[in-house]
Amino acid sequence: MRALLRRDLTLAFRSGGGFGLGLAFFLIVAILVPFAVGPENALLSKIAAGILWLGALLACLLSLDRIFALDWEDGTLDLLATAPVPLEMVCAAKALAHWLTTGLPLTLAAPVLGILLSLPPEGYVWLIASLLLGTPALSVIGTFGAALTVGIKRGGLLLSLLVLPLYVPTLIFGAEVARRGAEGLTVTTPLALMSGVSLAVIAVLPFVSALVLRVNLR
Amino acid sequence: MMPDLGKYAGTVLSAYGASIILIVGLVWLSVRAAKKSKKALDKLEQNDG
Amino acid sequence: MASIWQYANPAKFMRLSDTLLPWVSLAAALCLVGGLIWGFFFTPDDFRQGSTVKIIYLHVPAALMAINIWFMMLVASLAWFIRRQHISALAAKAAAPIGAVMTVIALLTGAIWGEPMWGTWWVWDPRLTSFLILFLFYLGYIALWEAIENPETASDLTAILCLVGSVFAVLSRYAVNFWNQGLHQGASVMRAGAIAGDTEERVSNVFAAPLFMCIAGFGLLFVALILMRTSTEIRKRRAAALMARERMS
Numbered sequence: 098m099r100a101l102l103r104r105d106l107t108l109a110f111r112s113g114g115g116f117g118l119g120l121a122f123f124l125i126v127a128i129l130v131p132f133a134v135g136p137e138n139a140l141l142s143k144i145a146a147g148i149l150w151l152g153a154l155l156a157c158l159l160s161l162d163r164i165f166a167l168d169w170e171d172g173t174l175d176l177l178a179t180a181p182v183p184l185e186m187v188c189a190a191k192a193l194a195h196w197l198t199t200g201l202p203l204t205l206a207a208p209v210l211g212i213l214l215s216l217p218p219e220g221y222v223w224l225i226a227s228l229l230l231g232t233p234a235l236s237v238i239g240t241f242g243a244a245l246t247v248g249i250k251r252g253g254l255l256l257s258l259l260v261l262p263l264y265v266p267t268l269i270f271g272a273e274v275a276r277r278g279a280e281g282l283t284v285t286t287p288l289a290l291m292s293g294v295s296l297a298v299i300a301v302l303p304f305v306s307a308l309v310l311r312v313n314l315r
Numbered sequence: 316m317m318p319d320l321g322k323y324a325g326t327v328l329s330a331y332g333a334s335i336i337l338i339v340g341l342v343w344l345s346v347r348a349a350k351k352s353k354k355a356l357d358k359l360e361q362n363d364g
Numbered sequence: 365m366a367s368i369w370q371y372a373n374p375a376k377f378m379r380l381s382d383t384l385l386p387w388v389s390l391a392a393a394l395c396l397v398g399g400l401i402w403g404f405f406f407t408p409d410d411f412r413q414g415s416t417v418k419i420i421y422l423h424v425p426a427a428l429m430a431i432n433i434w435f436m437m438l439v440a441s442l443a444w445f446i447r448r449q450h451i452s453a454l455a456a457k458a459a460a461p462i463g464a465v466m467t468v469i470a471l472l473t474g475a476i477w478g479e480p481m482w483g484t485w486w487v488w489d490p491r492l493t494s495f496l497i498l499f500l501f502y503l504g505y506i507a508l509w510e511a512i513e514n515p516e517t518a519s520d521l522t523a524i525l526c527l528v529g530s531v532f533a534v535l536s537r538y539a540v541n542f543w544n545q546g547l548h549q550g551a552s553v554m555r556a557g558a559i560a561g562d563t564e565e566r567v568s569n570v571f572a573a574p575l576f577m578c579i580a581g582f583g584l585l586f587v588a589l590i591l592m593r594t595s596t597e598i599r600k601r602r603a604a605a606l607m608a609r610e611r612m613s
Contacts, residue, residue, distance in 0.1 A: 321415050
């Protein structure tokens with residue numbers, strides 16, 4: 098289990114792709130938004146929280162199809178399925194590795210991009226908190242989507258179509274936390290709801306993902 | 316015969332038109348697929364027996 | 365006593381479907397044409413909404429079907445998991461495009477209706493937003509069926525997607541409710557909500573009878589289509605099996 102996690106992390110760092118790409122994409126989104134909506138700081142500070150959440154979500158999506166694709170192609174997944182480690186744990190480890198290489202760096206990068214988008218000073222704490230609690234859900238849901246599309250050639254677009262509707266609750270609650278935080282309102286309700294979604298998803302979806310993988314490996 | 320739809324005639328007629336086109340299209344596609352599958356299966360079963 | 369599961373036998377289902385289909389189609393056509401003509405030609409205009417109230421005969425039945433078809437797919441997916449009879453999975457597959465079309469009709473007629481009533485084609489009202497998300501779920505479900513080649517795998521995976529999707533669809537419904545209250549608590553949404561939400565309450569008897577006829581018509585249309593489309597799927601599956609056998613021999 099730990100070995101699997103370490104292997105996934107090493108692969109992600111070595112190939113460079115997934116790790117740097119998500120961050121670069123996030124940066125580009127944050128830079129392009131002012132070009133699209135105009136440079137007024139008042140407008141930007143109003144939409145900054147939402148833009149950062151959306152950017153993080155899309156950046157998360159970029160590296161999803163790598164979660165199982167390589168292991169599927171070279172047969173590692175068949176070995177993992179027959180390994181003494183339960184497949185549910187494998188799915189959880191994969192999701193954790195994805196979060197450590199995508200969600201966590203995105204969360205840490207978000208405040209820097211917040212400055213670019215003139216996020217109000219009150220917003221930073223809640224932006225980081227909401228991303229920290231919300232991005233694990235994105236990784237776990239994404240792992241489920243990746244498991245569904247693992248056997249499909251060029252399933253990237255399909256993966257996005259399947260996963261994006263499932264991201265709606267997390268996005269709504271997470272962006273609401275960040276927005277309310279930036280406006281200095283109380284954030285308890287959306288924060289509690291988002292954490293609830295994250296916890297439920299983390300508890301249940303690895304089992305479903307493992308079920309899906311077993312169907313795919315049949 | 317035609318009821319007086321008043322100033323909303325365009326609205327009502329376009330809603331009915333669009334819906335009817337969609338429903339008829341769905342029915343037409345379903346019927347066509349049904350006929351096609353029936354023909355294909357009949358042919359295969361004739362070859363078989 | 366005969367169980368309804370005996371009709372899960374494809375041959376029996378096809379026989380039943382072939383006998384029922386003409387009658388159901390006839391009833392659907394009668395109800396739809398009758399209800400729509402009744403509603404379109406023989407009901408008065410609403411005192412506030414003018415003639416646009418006639419759109420209700422399409423909008424409400426389509427919206428009802430859009431939700432109920434997803435529910436039917438959920439039940440069929442569960443049945444597939446429990447009883448492993450291919451017909452359940454195929455019925456769910458056959459239902460999805462019908463549901464997607466119903467969602468489009470509901471959204472489209474709603475937008476056309478909203479334009480003169482609210483002054484805009486679209487508001488991010490919870491109800492409207494939920495339907496848009498439902499449409500995305502239909503698209504994803506159909507796309508997954510199309511993408512997987514092995515029929516058994518496709519049945520399993522789409523059924524799982526339907527179950528997980530249902531949970532998330534309900535979750536989204538509540539999230540969207542919450543989000544909209546959070547965003548604009550104000551007169552415009554209250555007004556929009558009152559018009560979008562409470563139509564049924566305000567529908568008086570003059571409108572109710574043809575409306576129920578249209579709802580029955582849409583329901584019967586769905587039954588007719590699902591019988592036909594499920595038979596189509598069974599035939600396709602059988603043809604594929606025959607072709608595989610021929611290649612083997």
